Amino acid sequence: MAKITHCSRLFQGILFLSSLHFLLCGNFCSRQKIYQYGTKSCPGCSNTKLYSEIHCCDKWKGYTCDVPICDPPCYDGKTCYGPDSCRCSNQTVGGVCSSHGCFPPCQHGGECYGLNKCSCRPGYAGDFCDVNPSDIIFVVDESGSVGHDDFRVTMEYLANAVNRLPIRYDLLRIGLALFSGSTRKSFKLDDHFTKEHVTDAILNTYFGSGGTNIDGALGYTCEDMFQLTTGDRPYAQNILVLITDGQSSSANKPGLQKCKSKNVTIIGIGIGSSVDEQQLRSLVSKPEYYFDTTYDNLDTTLPKLIKTITDFCPPGCKNGGTCISREKCQCPDGYAGLLCETKVTCIPECQNNGTCHNTNQCRCLVGYKGDICDILEFCRPGCQNGGTCIAKGKCLCPEGYAGNHCQNRERSATEYDIITTVLNGYNKLVRPIDPVNNVTHSLIPKETLVFNPKTLVFKAMQCVSWNDPRLSWPRGQPRISLPSSVIWLPDIVMLGQEIDHDFEAKAIIMKNGDVTYCPQNEIKSTNCEEKSGSVWECNFKFLSWSYDKVMLDIHFPSVLTRPSIDMSIYYEHDEYEIVSQCAVRREMSYPCRVGTYPELTYTFVIRRRRSFCRNLNASPTCN
CATH class of the missing domain: 3.40.50.410 (von Willebrand factor, type A domain)
Structure with a gap:
């Protein structure tokens, strides 16, 4: 075996990788070192050599010696483009390859130089160089x-x-x-x-x-x-x-x-x-x-x-075409031409309402297949959502789907069984227990609206939680959701404002019977009282007329400053800020009723920010 130790540009021959691979004729000297073994004729080649092994030249690797080697390796985000040759695939920033990209990519030869920033060639404009600039007089x-x-x-x-x-x-x-x-x-x-x-x-x-x-x-x-x-x-x-x-x-x-x-x-x-x-x-x-x-x-x-x-394509693309560049339309199936003005047909023609694409390919409707859409599939109109056709008109559906064609999404069997069990014989008109306890209330402030220097409106949402032993289950998933219209709800009203329960809202039920219900209806405190030229006090009062004092509470029975007020979604006002808030539960008696009833009061003190006024005295009334 004679070994060729250098790459001669004059050498031409046959490359025989193995009996299972194809023969290649050509000049392999720029990237490969070749080990010679035997001879055979090769029509069209200048030499008749048969080689059983290929070894790449220095600085090249890969199955066909087409992968360059860079030593030392490329850094700063650069890519090896040739032997010991590193460069960026996009622009550099301070000598380091930019990590930013442009999506969609820059069009018409534009270069990406930052996150979705393209530098356009003359004659093109736009964020992605996809617009022809125009001067209109x-x-x-x-x-x-x-x-x-x-x-x-x-x-x-x-x-x-x-x-x-x-x-x-x-x-x-x-x-x-x-x-x-x-x-x-x-x-x-x-x-x-x-x-x-x-x-x-x-x-x-x-x-x-x-x-x-x-x-x-x-x-x-x-x-x-x-x-x-x-x-x-x-x-x-x-x-x-x-x-x-x-x-x-x-x-x-x-x-x-x-x-x-x-x-x-x-x-x-x-x-x-x-x-x-x-x-x-x-x-x-x-x-x-x-x-x-x-x-x-x-x-x-x-x-x-x-x-x-x-319009890039005046007088406009025809037959449902979409303009993609100056006077160039992307045509729907069955049409061709610069403006999609020409109807094309396949020979033979597509069957069963299939559409001709590029004059030689039929696109079939669901339920048909074949070169001209002439073969009826077993499962017409076809299995959906990943289903598999197993017989005529019958699909094997993946978990979570049902129907002859897997077109219906199922609730999980576990949740279905739980809901069926807990609602069997359930009557939403009957209290869970008598007296009802562990009913808690919390307020979720949303924003402050200022209509004029003398009128403030404070908007919020409310959440109520309680325990209903009838809505509990021993095993399975830990929680379910039910429409609030199918379960019992506590009788809580806001003083001075009627609250319509949002029956589209879902209630979250835990397996031990704990229920949390947060109606989406906004509530407003329109009685914000001006305490001074720059301080207002806004109150929300909630009552329970039909239960005694143990049936309604905020999170703790004493004066609260935080636990029953959730500020997580409050939208801060540019000019006004909340400087104090509290929640208080009182027992109230009324001349027309026997016993005492709970009253929950939420108080917010709102003040103009320091940059708008100098009166900085503010304190809530939480007693």
């Missing part, structure tokens, strides 16, 4: 035939329509020119870069008067406003939107020629019956770029114009 008729009132209507509708555009420095810029017998510049492409500024500038435009020189307006706009010095970008699409109600007094078209020489796209809107439609149609860049309307219908015409301007 609206050229609006202010001649005497328009009149002041209709001119104001035009400006208002134009401002509303422009407000729907993605105006941004790198995406879309707006300019405005006004014309009559002459043309004047209202604002340039680089004057405003936000929707607010552009719409304000449009609404503040004043009305002029005079004749109607459309071609002069075109020439002025294309020559003087589509300029680098006025904000025009060389890589942006230039669009001129002409809005007029009359005929041009000039028959020549030198202005139009200036626009054509600069590849400016012209879109025209003719308003009213005096418009020379034939003349305007001769000005627009495409027939579908002309719109005729009235001042009353301008609010519906302008949105159509906006779609025409911003």
Whole structure:
């Protein structure tokens, strides 16, 4: 066996890995060291060598010696791209590969340089370089035939329509020119870069008067406003939107020629019956770029114009296609072409309402299969949710699903058995025990609303818990949930406000019969009392009319500051803060009733923050 110890660029031969692998002819010298063994003919190769072993050259590894080796290994997030050659797969930050990525990835050759930040090549814009930047100048008729009132209507509708555009420095810029017998510049492409500024500038435009020189307006706009010095970008699409109600007094078209020489796209809107439609149609860049309307219908015409301007695929993708780039549509099955305008068919045709895809592949409806969807599956319309077809019309369903086609989701058998057991013979009108005890109440503050300096409203939710021995079970899962409408609920009311139980809310039941019910209805304390110029006291009072004093309590029977008040979801107000809170249980007697009844009072002291006032005295009334 002769050993070749170096890689000769002149060597060509046959590579025989084993009897079970294929033969390769070619130049293996750039990455492989070859051990020679025997000879055989190889048609097309310059030598007739048979090799049984392949060993990679220095700095290469892998089954076909295509994996480079870097020694020392790459660091700082770099990747080995060649022998001892490390580099980043994206941008570097201070010499270290950036760990940020862009999703979706940057389009049209853009480079990712931060988290979802793309640096776009000229001619593209947007967060992911998926938008063609545009410079749009609206050229609006202010001649005497328009009149002041209709001119104001035009400006208002134009401002509303422009407000729907993605105006941004790198995406879309707006300019405005006004014309009559002459043309004047209202604002340039680089004057405003936000929707607010552009719409304000449009609404503040004043009305002029005079004749109607459309071609002069075109020439002025294309020559003087589509300029680098006025904000025009060389890589942006230039669009001129002409809005007029009359005929041009000039028959020549030198202005139009200036626009054509600069590849400016012209879109025209003719308003009213005096418009020379034939003349305007001769000005627009495409027939579908002309719109005729009235001042009353301008609010519906302008949105159509906006779609025409911003659509990558004017006049739009057909037959349900989706525009994915300039004049390129992604077509649904059965259609092809730039705008999905061509219907395609498969030969032979797809059966059973299957759809043709790419002229040679059928996509079948559920329940059919085969090259042309002509084979009926056993389990039509097909097994769902991971089911397996085991016989005609019968699916084997995974756990948690049932039905002939596994279309129904089941509650777990354990929970089903528990609910069936605990509700068997249950009567929600009967108290769990008499007297009922261990009924506790807690309050969950949500937010403070300030309607004016003298009116505060405090919003909260409540939770009630108790024990119902009838809703207990000996074994199985530790908890279940039931609609509150099917179980007994404690009789608790808020003084001064009727509380409607939210029967859509679920109650959580533990296996020992402990029940927790938190209705989603918001409750409000609208009686917040102003104690001083900057301090308010808000109270919630809850009563239980039908139970004696042992039947309702907060978490502890004494004065509380924290345990029965849960502040976890409270939304802090910018100007007002809670400086103190407490919960108190009292035994109350009433002239019309025998015995005493529990009353729960929650008190919150709210104060304007230090940055808004100087009166810092505040203390709750918790006694």
